[in-house]
Amino acid sequence: MSATPMPRAANAEGAIADPAASLDCRPFSKGLYIDGRWQKASQAHTIPVIDPATEDLLAEVADATVDDARRAVDAAAGAARAWRLTSPRQRSEILRTCYRLMIERSDMLARLVSLENGKALPDARGEIAYAAEFFRWNAEEAVRIPGELGRAPSGGNRILVDYEPIGIAVLITPWNFPAAMATRKIAPALAAGCTVILKPASETPLTAYALAGLYEEAGVPPGVVNVITTSTPGPVTAAMLGDPRVRKLSFTGSTGVGRQLLAEAAKTVLSSSMELGGNAPFLVFDDADLDAALDGAMVAKMRNAGEACTAANRFYVQAGIHDDFVAGLVGRMGALKVGPGSDPSTACGPMITAKAVDKIDRLVADAVARGAKVVLGGRRPEGKGFYYPPTVLIDVSPDAEMAREEIFGPVAAIYRFETQEQAIAWSNDTEYGLASYIFTRDLKRGLAVASEIESGMIALNRGLVSDPAAPFGGVKQSGLGREGGAHGVLEFLEAKYIATSF
Structure with missing residues (x-):
């Protein structure tokens, strides 16, 4: 499969569309x-606010001092x-x-x-x-x-x-x-x-x-x-x-x-x-509903382009369903249009800063150096804006830096597992414990695994865990x-x- 980055959303003239650019941000910096x-503020210095899609200045806000x-x-x-x-x-x-x-x-x-x-x-x-x-x-x-x-x-x-x-x-x-x-x-x-x-x-x-x-x-x-x-x-x-x-x-x-x-x-x-911080595991067992797992993966991974503490960081997929899950995820992530978030046709916007893109690029390069294979994306595009394409990696080593560090971007790192015990052990092998995701048709298994995973929140057969009516928070670090x-x-x-x- 190709490792080429996704194109950004563009209009008929080839320029990146940005219909919300007409919104004047200056009234919000009074x-x-x-x-x-x-x-x-007590000082004249101001803080620039940059549009991550274009790197243009949106506004400048006051810079507070100790006084x-x-x-x-x-x-x-x-x-x-x-x-x-x-x-x-x-x-x-x-x-x-x-x-x-x-x-x-x-x-x-x-x-x-x-x-x-x-x-x-x-x-x-x-x-x-x-x-x-x-x-x-x-x-x-x-x-x-x-x-x-x-x-x-x-x-x-x-x-x-x-x-x-x-x-x-x-x-x-x-x-x-x-x-x-x-x-x-x-x-x-x-x-x-x-x-x-x-x-x-x-x-x-x-x-x-x-x-x-x-x-x-x-x-x-x-x-x-x-x-x-x-x-x-x-x-x-x-x-x-x-x-x-x-x-x-x-x-x-x-x-x-x-x-x-x-x-x-x-x-x-x-x-x-x-x-x-978080380092959320996403467990897919052989008996999972494949479409439901893929639906959940897209929400858990690509909500806010992966820039979320609850984002699925480590995809642990059981051997029997692994190849079908990878193919399905590549198809769905590869169909996402990349571009300015304010363009209604965009599904994956830019990262917040150039530094954020540098981190993602570093984590992907490290995983590849340790044996991971890029099956989608994997290369930062050229041009203005802090973009990184939807990326899928397979055969990721448990020793890769992205296994221990939040990716905070549109990168799905997939690990193949054989047994339930192995999946639980890998899931808990982190200092973090915010959110976790489990997909299985067996409710008894799902609840048993949930009880053993060290996490403050568990999403069982769904890709969204946040709810204003529910207690949000984690354990460990x-x-x-x-x-x-x-x-x-x-x-x-x-x-x-x-x-x-x-």
Whole structure:
């Protein structure tokens, strides 16, 4: 089979089509959003936001300093008491309005995500719907904050447990889901009664700023949500985490950065939630429904062009179905049109940066050097934009770097296995444990394998695991805590025990 890269989507004149290029991104770069107002940073330096499809400048955003970070904490502290005392019903109604406004403006928001992130428009639309759902879900959770009343075993007193807002929260989000990673943290924090400072990734800050204006319109009071961007995240984040008024850190990103933040948070014994890296195995047993497995593989691998922590990273396919699965996956991935994410015909957009493409290229070259065969793609294209073609590798060595490291791109690495025990052992041979995928017609086997795989989330006979109503998170080096479901709000609450004699 050919190892030639896929062509990018082009119009009749041969130029790459980009119908969303007319969206003016500059209105979403009005400054830092602090205390309900757009404010200038303390320095004139700005951060460029680059379109990964064309490498053109979309906009420039403010570059916050340590002083700006302190102003954001001041604003959150100033709004904390009033928001804490706001009734659950009122908080719920505001969150519900956020949901409504996001749905009403979903087309514009999806185009903005597609431009600054590069993801295909169908994926961007899916992300906005998913992101909005966190507001609807947590609007319902806001009025269901739990409490407990029990009698002490001695009979001498009652045990009253109240759940209170944990306090000011610093939220740090990545570039790969600029809308959903923000709302997945903001919505439960606000439902719990916390005020927040959001620091989005500097690669994709425009969506966060667009949503900040939406929150204001929905009735979120000044200071409850603050958004700052910075090119010096280390000192800026340290300044916020070192402030004794800050009591919560919620971070989504790499395991390496997560370890550094945990060390910083330890200095003030800060409650920390961490959603870190993944290395998801995708197991296909001989008895699997082949079409269902291929459908699931395309979702698990190619959602957001593979730039997801839940993306299938290692395809373990049993010997009896291996060749048919490979042929089917090559056919499906080879049919994907590569081009600007904002082009409606695109199925696989660009990667986020040139550095990301370099990493993918390095991992593929290493796998080939260790004996892997390229049956689709495998070569970065020339020209503008940070592209890498859909790629399928077979006979990948368990010693390849991509067996241990997140690929974060449209590369399917396939390993042949013989026994169930071998598949489980290979799946668990990683420091990560975020998501896993299992395909088998035997439900008993599926549940047995799921119970042995060291992973916080399992998708059984489906390629999508994320759901706002379910607890999202991992084990081992993939993180601490959970987001989504009833667990998401609890991350922003503290239990207070009151002993009373009534």
